[in-house]
Amino acid sequence: MGINWHDFFIVGNPLILGSQIAILLTMIGIVAGVSYLKKWKWLWREWLTTVDHKRIGIMYILSGVLMFFRGGVDGLLMKAQTSRPEMKFLDAQHYNEIFTTHGVIMILFAAMPLLIGIMNVIIPLQIGARDVAFPQLNALSFWLFFAGAMLFNISFVIGGSPDAGWTSYFPLAGKEFTPGIGNNYYAVALQIAGIGTLMTGINFIVTILKMRTKGMGLMKMPMFTWTSFVASIIIVASFPIFTVALALMTFDRIFGTHFFTLSAGGMDMMWVNLFWLWGHPEVYIVVLPAFGMFSEVIATFSRKMLFGYKSMVFSVVGIAFLSMLVWVHHFFTMGSGPAVNSIFSITTMMIAIPTGVKMFNWLFTMRKGRIQFTTAMLWALAFIPCFIIGGVTGVMLAMGAADYQYHNTLFLVAHFHYVLIPGVVFAVFAALYYWWPKMFGFMLNEKIGKIHFWLFVIGFNVTFMPMFFLGLDGAVRRSYTYSAESGFAPLFMVSAIGAVILALGFAALCYNIYWSARYADRNISNDPWDARTLEWATASPAPFYNFAKLPEVKSVDAYWYMKKHNEGLTLEDNEIKEIHMPSNSGLPFFMGVVFGISGFFLVFEWKIAALVAMIGILAGLIIRSFDYNDGFHVSVDEIKQTEKAWRGNDKGVNNHVS
Amino acid sequence: MFKKNYFVPLLALLPALLLSGCDTKMLVFDPKGPAARDILDLINWSLVFMLLVVVVVFGLFGYIIWKYRATPENKDYEPPEEHGSTKLELIWTFIPILIVIVLTIPTVKTIYKLEKVPAGYENKQPITINVTSADWKWIFSYPEQGIETVNYVNIPAGTPVKFKLTSAGTMQSFWVPQLGGQKYTMNKMETKLYLTADKPGEFLGRNTNFNGKGYADMEFTVEAKSPQAFDKWVKEVKTTAPKLTEKKYYDLLKPTHLGRETYIGTHLQWVDHGKMNSKTYTNPELYEVHGVKGKIFKDEEPSKKTTDETMNMDGMDMTDKSNGGEHDGH
Numbered sequence: 001m002g003i004n005w006h007d008f009f010i011v012g013n014p015l016i017l018g019s020q021i022a023i024l025l026t027m028i029g030i031v032a033g034v035s036y037l038k039k040w041k042w043l044w045r046e047w048l049t050t051v052d053h054k055r056i057g058i059m060y061i062l063s064g065v066l067m068f069f070r071g072g073v074d075g076l077l078m079k080a081q082t083s084r085p086e087m088k089f090l091d092a093q094h095y096n097e098i099f100t101t102h103g104v105i106m107i108l109f110a111a112m113p114l115l116i117g118i119m120n121v122i123i124p125l126q127i128g129a130r131d132v133a134f135p136q137l138n139a140l141s142f143w144l145f146f147a148g149a150m151l152f153n154i155s156f157v158i159g160g161s162p163d164a165g166w167t168s169y170f171p172l173a174g175k176e177f178t179p180g181i182g183n184n185y186y187a188v189a190l191q192i193a194g195i196g197t198l199m200t201g202i203n204f205i206v207t208i209l210k211m212r213t214k215g216m217g218l219m220k221m222p223m224f225t226w227t228s229f230v231a232s233i234i235i236v237a238s239f240p241i242f243t244v245a246l247a248l249m250t251f252d253r254i255f256g257t258h259f260f261t262l263s264a265g266g267m268d269m270m271w272v273n274l275f276w277l278w279g280h281p282e283v284y285i286v287v288l289p290a291f292g293m294f295s296e297v298i299a300t301f302s303r304k305m306l307f308g309y310k311s312m313v314f315s316v317v318g319i320a321f322l323s324m325l326v327w328v329h330h331f332f333t334m335g336s337g338p339a340v341n342s343i344f345s346i347t348t349m350m351i352a353i354p355t356g357v358k359m360f361n362w363l364f365t366m367r368k369g370r371i372q373f374t375t376a377m378l379w380a381l382a383f384i385p386c387f388i389i390g391g392v393t394g395v396m397l398a399m400g401a402a403d404y405q406y407h408n409t410l411f412l413v414a415h416f417h418y419v420l421i422p423g424v425v426f427a428v429f430a431a432l433y434y435w436w437p438k439m440f441g442f443m444l445n446e447k448i449g450k451i452h453f454w455l456f457v458i459g460f461n462v463t464f465m466p467m468f469f470l471g472l473d474g475a476v477r478r479s480y481t482y483s484a485e486s487g488f489a490p491l492f493m494v495s496a497i498g499a500v501i502l503a504l505g506f507a508a509l510c511y512n513i514y515w516s517a518r519y520a521d522r523n524i525s526n527d528p529w530d531a532r533t534l535e536w537a538t539a540s541p542a543p544f545y546n547f548a549k550l551p552e553v554k555s556v557d558a559y560w561y562m563k564k565h566n567e568g569l570t571l572e573d574n575e576i577k578e579i580h581m582p583s584n585s586g587l588p589f590f591m592g593v594v595f596g597i598s599g600f601f602l603v604f605e606w607k608i609a610a611l612v613a614m615i616g617i618l619a620g621l622i623i624r625s626f627d628y629n630d631g632f633h634v635s636v637d638e639i640k641q642t643e644k645a646w647r648g649n650d651k652g653v654n655n656h657v658s
Numbered sequence: 659m660f661k662k663n664y665f666v667p668l669l670a671l672l673p674a675l676l677l678s679g680c681d682t683k684m685l686v687f688d689p690k691g692p693a694a695r696d697i698l699d700l701i702n703w704s705l706v707f708m709l710l711v712v713v714v715v716f717g718l719f720g721y722i723i724w725k726y727r728a729t730p731e732n733k734d735y736e737p738p739e740e741h742g743s744t745k746l747e748l749i750w751t752f753i754p755i756l757i758v759i760v761l762t763i764p765t766v767k768t769i770y771k772l773e774k775v776p777a778g779y780e781n782k783q784p785i786t787i788n789v790t791s792a793d794w795k796w797i798f799s800y801p802e803q804g805i806e807t808v809n810y811v812n813i814p815a816g817t818p819v820k821f822k823l824t825s826a827g828t829m830q831s832f833w834v835p836q837l838g839g840q841k842y843t844m845n846k847m848e849t850k851l852y853l854t855a856d857k858p859g860e861f862l863g864r865n866t867n868f869n870g871k872g873y874a875d876m877e878f879t880v881e882a883k884s885p886q887a888f889d890k891w892v893k894e895v896k897t898t899a900p901k902l903t904e905k906k907y908y909d910l911l912k913p914t915h916l917g918r919e920t921y922i923g924t925h926l927q928w929v930d931h932g933k934m935n936s937k938t939y940t941n942p943e944l945y946e947v948h949g950v951k952g953k954i955f956k957d958e959e960p961s962k963k964t965t966d967e968t969m970n971m972d973g974m975d976m977t978d979k980s981n982g983g984e985h986d987g988h
Contacts, residue, residue: 010948092871093947160948165868171845172828172869176942177793179952262845263938268829269844302726308742311751333831334842335849338773342766349758356754357747363718364746369737372728381723388715392708399761401768402700404839405686408831408866473684474835478868487683 010157013094015077020157049584051135052544053120056142058439060117061432063146067109068425070153072506074102076499079463083496085484095480096163097156097182103166104186108193109149111286111420114428116145116200119228119289121439122431123204125535125542126222128213128551128558133206135582136624141196141203143592148193151599155185159604162186165478167275168249170260170268175253184603187250192595194239194246201235204228213534215553219313222533222557223299223306226313227292230320234281234288237324242278245271254605269334276327284323287419288316290427291358294380297430298362300531301377302369305557308361315354322351332403341400348398355391359384374529375449379430382457383422390418393468408478411471417464429456429509437528441541442520448512456505462498466491526646532557537569539646545579545634548643571643579634587627591620685835690861690882691854692776693838700768707757772839775818776854784818784852787811788924790931791843791865792826793913794872799924803892806902808910808919812891815858815882821851824932826911826939831867834880840866848932855882870945875915895920904928911939 010016034040047055077098081090090098124132132138155161162182164173173183208229212221221229249271251257258264260271299306306312328336328344362384371377393415397403406412429452437443467475470491475482482488527536537559538547551568555561562568594616601610689695771777775784788799789811798811813819823832825843833840837853855861858881865876883891902921907928910916929936942952 092874096868096871096873163870163947169829169867176940176952177828177870177945178947179942179945180947180950182947262827262940269847302737304737305739305741307740308747311742311747331842333840334844335847338766338769341769345765345769346758346762349761352758353751353754357751359715360750361742361747363715363722364743366722366726368740369726370728370732370735371723371726384719385716388712392711395758395761396701396704396708399700399704399765401697401765401772401839402704404772404841405694405697405701405835407840408833408868469684472686474686474862474864476864476866479874481874 048589049586051139051582053124053132056138057117057120060113064110064114067105071102071105071110074098079496079499082492085482085489092480097161099478100162100165111424115289118431122535123225123228126225126533128534129211130546132203134203136585137199138203139588141200143588144196145193147592147596148189151596152189170271171262174261181603184253187246188599188603191246192599194243198239201232204232213550220553220556223295224292227288227316230316231285231288234285234320238278238281245274272331276330280327281323287423290424293427293431297376297380297434298365300529301372302366304365304369307364311357312361315357318354332400333407345398345400352395375446376430376434378453379426383426386422408476409471410467410475413477414464414467421460437524437540438535442522444512444516452505452508455501459498459501459505463495463502466495532560534558543642548639549575576636576639580631582631583629691837691856693853694836696768697839700764779818779854782817784820786820789821789823790826791830792911794876795916796878799926805895806921806924808916809878810918812881812883814885814888815855818852818854823849826931828869830865830869833866834861834863836861845931846934858882858884872915912941913944
């Protein structure tokens with residue numbers, strides 16, 4: 001038993017008590033609201049059981065934004081605690097839990113679902129498909145991710161959060177040094193979410209390889225599809241490593257093995273290696289799709305095709321290849337010896353070469369273009385200088401000998417925030433502004449969008465730029481306090497102020513979503529940005545079958561080609577045929593619930609209960625094996641009606657940007 | 659304090675100022691020994707090229723988005739279809755390759771250099787100091803002098819010091835930024851680090867690798883004394899300090915915060931945590947999170963027998979139900 005009953009709920013901390021009350025009230029509010037509006041059936045039929053890639057994508061995005069909020073609050077608490085020396089706002093244990101959950105949530109439960117969500121919505125549309133290859137598996141991926149995320153999130157009110165850092169280094173993360181169940185949450189929740197991610201990777205590889213529409217050769221795929229494809233391959237290559245590492249961690253903590261422990265011959269360095277063998281490719285899993293999003297946005301708003309498409313593809317593949325060969329740079333200071341450190345310094349610096357190629361290709365895509373400063377484009381533009389700072393400091397960190405001075409300091413923390421925030425968060429924002437009309441049928445407000453943009457970009461730089469200097473002055477990461485004599489106080493203060501501006505930026509996004517949902521013009525065309533790829537060839541929002549007639553591709557930027565040559569833009573009645581679509585299923589949702597419950601029991605080390613709950617998983621697999629429902633057909637009349645609603649009538653916002 | 663330093667935050671907004679090297683106060687930019695100096699040379703070398711990259715890309719970026727911005731005048735301008743340019747793409751493949759090569763050579767050289775006694779000190783006999791990190795303190799053993807210190811280390815200036823690093827428990831990292839780079843300390847592992855102080859002086863050292871509640875306070879001081887002063891200090895310790903007993907040493911390994919301590923004799927006579935098959939000393943029952951104590955799963959190797967629990971000295975008593983991370987023992 002890993003816990004005392006009277007410590008089941010974490011009590012005695014006003015912050016946590018407040019959150020407990022807030023969670024309770026929110027839950028009551030949601031249940032009451034749905035009941036009042038009589039929407040339970042609708043919720044179940046349209047969302048919880050859906051296998052539609054666009055709806056699954058939207059659920060991913062919604063959870064991602066929620067988790068981004070949660071991780072952001074963690075970040076703000078950390079910034080409040082370090083804003084002054086010897087601050088008494090959080091104690092060490094609480095701070096340790098918060099930076100751990102901040103890291104895990106931001107990477108695995110915010111960045112990943114936001115990117116996978118956008119991939120889900122856009123990829124099938126971009127390749128001219130009607131859904132992903134395995135729609136029900138896709139729903140299962142989402143519900144497993146969601147179960148993992150929720151399990152991880154309740155940790156701070158029930159039983160205590162993980163507190164060994166998002167890297168969870170052993171021996172610290174073992175039972176000898178971190179008792180309680182906090183790190184069980186890490187091992188189990190990440191395992192469940194990780195299985196979901198692995199299945200997503202497989203699903204997208206198959207989708208992109210097998211479901212492309214007629215004429216779309218590999219070298220005619222949009223760049224976002226390419227980068228998502230490569231990211232999926234990295235997922236399939238690296239997530240199994242994490243699965244194994246987490247399983248061993250679970251055995252160590254719950255079943256008493258000694259893979260990584262201090263006693264009985266465990267090897268803590270093995271954890272570090274396994275973790276980063278997954279952990280470094282993971283960085284590219286999140287950043288590559290983001291590169292793809294920037295490519296789409298920059299090409300569209302420069303009104304030019306992507307410069308050097310081929311070299312872009314090669315550099316993406318090159319980055320993916322190198323990503324598996326650099327993990328040791330996370331621990332140059334482990335004393336692996338000069339030869340090992342030299343080799344990994346070189347492989348790491350080599351990543352700068354394909355990344356540099358991409359950078360210049362983006363710049364030259366804009367050259368001779370006609371650059372429109374929409375909000376989506378602003379994010380892509382801000383990405384370039386911010387990411388360059390992240391990139392050059394990355395090269396500095398890659399130099400093994402110099403890393404001895406940067407390692408584990410705030411210099412490193414500043415570096416990876418300069419990579420991940422411009423590289424991933426800016427990309428997600430760009431993508432949301434850009435693809436919002438395709439998802440919801442209305443656009444986000446450009447004016448509020450620009451407020452969001454400026455607050456966020458300025459706040460980001462003010463928060464993280466001082467950290468480079470703090471790090472070089474000897475300030476280390478993960479330290480909950482520092483002395484007044486250290487002289488760190490002013491820069492920490494600046495950084496805290498920046499974090500507030502950053503938070504205001506996020507608030508502006510939330511307000512923008514609210515405002516636009518209420519007041520934005522619903523009367524928009526299928527192609528409000530005058531864009532280039534196939535997702536814009538169908539209605540906004542896209543009908544559930546995506547395309548009435550699957551388009552034919554003749555060149556890169558297929559839709560641009562169709563528009564220029566006036567081909568395939570119209571739809572004759574006799575071209576419409578019945579469409580075969582997959583049926584909804586409650587099974588993925590059920591599996592998510594069962595996985596969540598089994599995981600919860602396992603976290604609390606109630607092994608028998610967990611075993612019993614796992615029978616549910618087995619039952620789900622059996623039910624699925626005997627499921628002979630192979631979908632339904634959409635009638636010609638229904639398609640005709642849906643298509644008529646958006647085709648042909650000259651709508652107000654045909655070309656949103658002048 | 660804040661007012662006096664109001665310009666420091668402003669500096670932070672101007673990274674260029676760092677590159678011009680005028681803020682020499684930052685520890686990494688203020689080396690006091692050959693190892694730190696070698697690394698700083700490497701850092702400065704890299705900064706030149708990084709600055710070059712930043713200037714070129716920022717310049718190009720600013721030029722392009724200004725020149726090709728959409729204006730009402732160029733409303734009818736239709737950008738050309740342009741697939742790319744092999745020549746240009748080759749150029750921006752090879753220039754980064756060149757930069758990487760230019761950075762790789764000194765990097766590899768420095769990596770190898772740091773593993774050896776620093777240049778200029780080869781004919782000096784290095785002294786050896788064993789560093790053992792424990793939760794949450796640093797233990798320094800002088801096998802040649804036969805003394806042991808806690809949370810501070812005195813070294814002779816101008817003499818290379820061979821630090822043999824290991825840990826009694828969690829993984830930690832030994833870092834004295836003004837003397838050189840850091841290295842991990844790990845249980846049942848020994849890592850080596852050569853540091854040398856050019857002149858007498860006091861330097862801050864600390865753990866950089868997170869290891870639980872007491873991590874923030876895991877600092878120590880390195881004092882470089884002139885060789886004469888160092889010898890004098892050793893003699894003084896030999897006459898005044900208490901003797902280190904085995905029991906006292908076990909107490910040191912408990913998760914506590916301690917001030918400076920000095921002993922005659924070293925713990926190496928009982929255990930060297932760096933040895934592959936050394937005994938494991940953990941006190942899981944002294945770690946407590948949310949009311950739960952740590953534990954070790956049964957294993958053939960006996961964990962530390964609990965010594966007399968009443969002997970809880972300098973540090974705080976971890977066995978009470980403090981249920982949180984407050985440690986006021988410092």
